[in-house]
Amino acid sequence: MKERTLKKGDKTRGGEEKSSLILFNDEVNTFSHVIKSLVEVCGHDEVQAEQCALIVHLKGSCEIKTGSRELMQVMSKSLNAKGLNSKVF
Numbered sequence: 001m002k003e004r005t006l007k008k009g010d011k012t013r014g015g016e017e018k019s020s021l022i023l024f025n026d027e028v029n030t031f032s033h034v035i036k037s038l039v040e041v042c043g044h045d046e047v048q049a050e051q052c053a054l055i056v057h058l059k060g061s062c063e064i065k066t067g068s069r070e071l072m073q074v075m076s077k078s079l080n081a082k083g084l085n086s087k088v089f
Contacts, residue, residue, distance in 0.1 A: 021076055024086065031053050031057070034053040037082045042079075
């Protein structure tokens with residue numbers, strides 16, 4: 001996943017502002033649980049989910065998805081329900 005900086009006012013295809021879903025590191029969840037959750041909730045493939053999990057582990061956080069605010073909030077709630085720590089920006 002290529003990192004990039006979102007600027008306020010960036011738009012999605014539908015003209016909405018883009019929001020970022022950020023996953024934060026914790027000392028509780030296993031790599032396999034994080035990977036499985038990213039595949040189920042965010043639609044990542046196994047390799048992408050593994051890379052995100054590794055970035056979160058090493059850097060403390062990772063932008064795992066961008067899109068409409070509504071969709072990112074739904075995904076964040078699903079990840080949080082699975083015990084992960086995520087937030088929409």
